[in-house]
Amino acid sequence: MTIDRASHLGGEGQGFNGGELLLLALGACYSNDLFREADKQSIKIHDVRVSVSADWGGDPVIAKNVAMSVEVDAEADQALVRDLIEHTFRVAEIPNSLRMGAEIKFLGRVIARNEYTFRDEVSGRQR
Numbered sequence: 001m002t003i004d005r006a007s008h009l010g011g012e013g014q015g016f017n018g019g020e021l022l023l024l025a026l027g028a029c030y031s032n033d034l035f036r037e038a039d040k041q042s043i044k045i046h047d048v049r050v051s052v053s054a055d056w057g058g059d060p061v062i063a064k065n066v067a068m069s070v071e072v073d074a075e076a077d078q079a080l081v082r083d084l085i086e087h088t089f090r091v092a093e094i095p096n097s098l099r100m101g102a103e104i105k106f107l108g109r110v111i112a113r114n115e116y117t118f119r120d121e122v123s124g125r126q127r
Helices: 018-040 078-091 093-099
Strands: 044-057 062-075 111-113 118-120
Touching (some): 018 078, 062 078
Antiparallel strands (some): 044 062, 111 118
16 A cells, blocks of 8 residues: 655655545444444345545644445345444444544654664664
8 A cells, every 4th residue: 555645745646645544444444344233133235335524624634524424235124224324333443433532642763864873762772
């Protein structure tokens, strides 16, 4: 997978950016969980289409107005499918992690480089 920025932002426009991957993770998690929850209810799903969108703004820039839409083709009554969609939205792990404000700890490492050596500031090793 290639991760890049748009060319107007200094990248080469060759891959996904972090925001796109975040939205992809939301949609992929929801889709996978929809199949899992359907299986628990013995509902056979033929097709799922999930679309996720967001506005980006602020300082610092964050995702706002995140919206997900879903279409499900399943062998079940429309009311059961609607209940499945709503239930899955409540239990899907990645959407819940964002919705409930998952704490993110920064465990970054700094490597200072000069012409001759690499020095890892965490371990103090030189290479």
